[in-house]
Amino acid sequence: MGEPLIEFRKVTKRFGENIVLNGVDLKIYEGEVTTIIGLSGAGKSVLLKHIIGLMTPDEGEILFRGQSLAFMGEEERARNFAQISYMFQNNALFDSLTVYENVALPLTETTQLSRQEVHRKVIKRLEQMELMEAAEKYPSELSGGMQKRAALARALVTDPHIVLFDEPTSGQDPVRKNSILTMIAQYQKKFGFTAILVSHEIPDVYFISNRILALYHGKIVFQGTPEELEHFDHPFQDEVLKSLEELKQELTGLYSKRLFKAHYQSILKRKLGEEYFTAIVFTVEPPEGEIAYQVGTAIANCFSSRGGFTIRNEFSEFITFLPFTSLAEGEEMLRNFIDERLQELKLPAGVVLNAGLSGGHPGKEVKAIINEAKSELKAIFRF
Amino acid sequence: MGAAAIFFTLAFIKIFHPRQIRKILNHVYYIGANSTLIILLVGLFTGMVLGLQSYHALVKVGAQGALGTLVTLSLVRELGPVLTSIMITARAGSAITAEIGIQRISEQIDALSTMRIDPIRYLISPRIAASLISFPLLTALFDLIGIVGGYISGVLILGANAGTYLYRVQASTDMKDLTDGFIKALVFAAIVSGVCCYKGYFAHMRTDSHGAKAVGMATTSAVVTSCVLILVADYVVTSLLLI
Numbered sequence: 001m002g003e004p005l006i007e008f009r010k011v012t013k014r015f016g017e018n019i020v021l022n023g024v025d026l027k028i029y030e031g032e033v034t035t036i037i038g039l040s041g042a043g044k045s046v047l048l049k050h051i052i053g054l055m056t057p058d059e060g061e062i063l064f065r066g067q068s069l070a071f072m073g074e075e076e077r078a079r080n081f082a083q084i085s086y087m088f089q090n091n092a093l094f095d096s097l098t099v100y101e102n103v104a105l106p107l108t109e110t111t112q113l114s115r116q117e118v119h120r121k122v123i124k125r126l127e128q129m130e131l132m133e134a135a136e137k138y139p140s141e142l143s144g145g146m147q148k149r150a151a152l153a154r155a156l157v158t159d160p161h162i163v164l165f166d167e168p169t170s171g172q173d174p175v176r177k178n179s180i181l182t183m184i185a186q187y188q189k190k191f192g193f194t195a196i197l198v199s200h201e202i203p204d205v206y207f208i209s210n211r212i213l214a215l216y217h218g219k220i221v222f223q224g225t226p227e228e229l230e231h232f233d234h235p236f237q238d239e240v241l242k243s244l245e246e247l248k249q250e251l252t253g254l255y256s257k258r259l260f261k262a263h264y265q266s267i268l269k270r271k272l273g274e275e276y277f278t279a280i281v282f283t284v285e286p287p288e289g290e291i292a293y294q295v296g297t298a299i300a301n302c303f304s305s306r307g308g309f310t311i312r313n314e315f316s317e318f319i320t321f322l323p324f325t326s327l328a329e330g331e332e333m334l335r336n337f338i339d340e341r342l343q344e345l346k347l348p349a350g351v352v353l354n355a356g357l358s359g360g361h362p363g364k365e366v367k368a369i370i371n372e373a374k375s376e377l378k379a380i381f382r383f
Numbered sequence: 384m385g386a387a388a389i390f391f392t393l394a395f396i397k398i399f400h401p402r403q404i405r406k407i408l409n410h411v412y413y414i415g416a417n418s419t420l421i422i423l424l425v426g427l428f429t430g431m432v433l434g435l436q437s438y439h440a441l442v443k444v445g446a447q448g449a450l451g452t453l454v455t456l457s458l459v460r461e462l463g464p465v466l467t468s469i470m471i472t473a474r475a476g477s478a479i480t481a482e483i484g485i486q487r488i489s490e491q492i493d494a495l496s497t498m499r500i501d502p503i504r505y506l507i508s509p510r511i512a513a514s515l516i517s518f519p520l521l522t523a524l525f526d527l528i529g530i531v532g533g534y535i536s537g538v539l540i541l542g543a544n545a546g547t548y549l550y551r552v553q554a555s556t557d558m559k560d561l562t563d564g565f566i567k568a569l570v571f572a573a574i575v576s577g578v579c580c581y582k583g584y585f586a587h588m589r590t591d592s593h594g595a596k597a598v599g600m601a602t603t604s605a606v607v608t609s610c611v612l613i614l615v616a617d618y619v620v621t622s623l624l625l626i
Contacts, residue, residue, distance in 0.1 A: 086494070086497040090490060092489060092491050092494035095485075095489075096482075109505065110500060
């Protein structure tokens, strides 16, 4: 795996009598997405703040590319920290500046870029985050989700080599949570930065993470791939992972991809001759955030009330799985969805919703069913 | 005290960074221009009360001709710089502490650090520079309108001689009186901006309270400390200037 980009050796941090980090050892490698998981108050944010130098350890040392931060000169340390961007849990946007000014701030204050160049970069980020309409608004005028995206835009505007995300999806609805995690994964692949996330979104973060670090009672009790975590035999597994997954299922309409598979597979395993399933793939055109959000929410709400479960597979693609439903029943439910729900949606003229259905059979792979449904995609409603 | 001195010195040095002009002008507008009305009102009525009281006192000794001298020297040497500074402390100083305190507890200042923006340069230096510009200008305005207030009450209302009043204003004020007043205004500007920024910047380190309450306590403490220090510094500076 080579030399770690960041390494903690026996790092301890106390706040009064409270030991938050108790001899933490960890390694983070360049170009990967590393996610730190753990319960609230476990010290995940404190750990991130040590990486960027907002906090210093009481004991132990932190190494950056093999060199101890404690023995680095001021200039070298500043040079290393300059490669890092940090997205705060509570966004930390300047409330006296507009969204545009917030995103432009690191460029106007720390670079020699011309005003036009700054404008071009800021607009590009705002467009990517679907924030153009909010550019001249103040953070207090935005929803929690929009504030989060503005903070994300600010963190990425300097094209950093390392990005620390402190709970990037907190306060987001299920559709946007998937969207933000997908976006982080896409940007990470596109720009090649090292992403370090702190998240509760278990198991969704597994899909974008190369490595998982589990923080438990002040120590890193697990470092490895998401697959290895599945077989991790430790109290952390029961106390943290399962409880978070169950809570998520109870609270949201959308299923995580892992639960979606698990649910599907649990039904398939029964292999009863009379059981059948229907999968519906939806795509929305044009692929705009607000439109996809509204359609996705409508799909999730409608089909969950009929025993189905839905995930956002791509930015504007949703998959609904209807257990114990024949293809004919599925088509009927889709017609009802068009009549009952789609008519109520207030979307701009020209928006098209496509859908494709496929019948599932015991033993058939999820992917095969989805691909079959995709091949049947056709326009079912035009606004 | 030592920490506050280091904090102020660092912030003062960083005033001369190339990217500060626009921020300084914004704060001059907030601390200076937006305080104009309150300074005009306080200055006018201070001058009027001074004229009223002084006239009745001077009449008893038959020296009402010295009204212009008394009003002018009182305002230029003492009341102008002191009352201007106290009024700006109440209006802008408290707001500075509250704003910086909120930025501290909402991690906005930490966010600046992570963006490699020096928080002292970005937040504190422009406010100190703006105070050093605004305080003497507002003091001059206060002095001027106070003298007009003394004229209104002493001459227009009580009937003192207008020519004598204006002659005394001009004749009894020399350049040293004006420069001493402005030196005091600069000292008070440094005290008020330094104290208010310091209290806000370190609001999160208060041991008596946390969060929003800490910001409230820091604001109260900044106003009280500034006012007390203005009066203490007034005595010290006056003593030094009279040597």
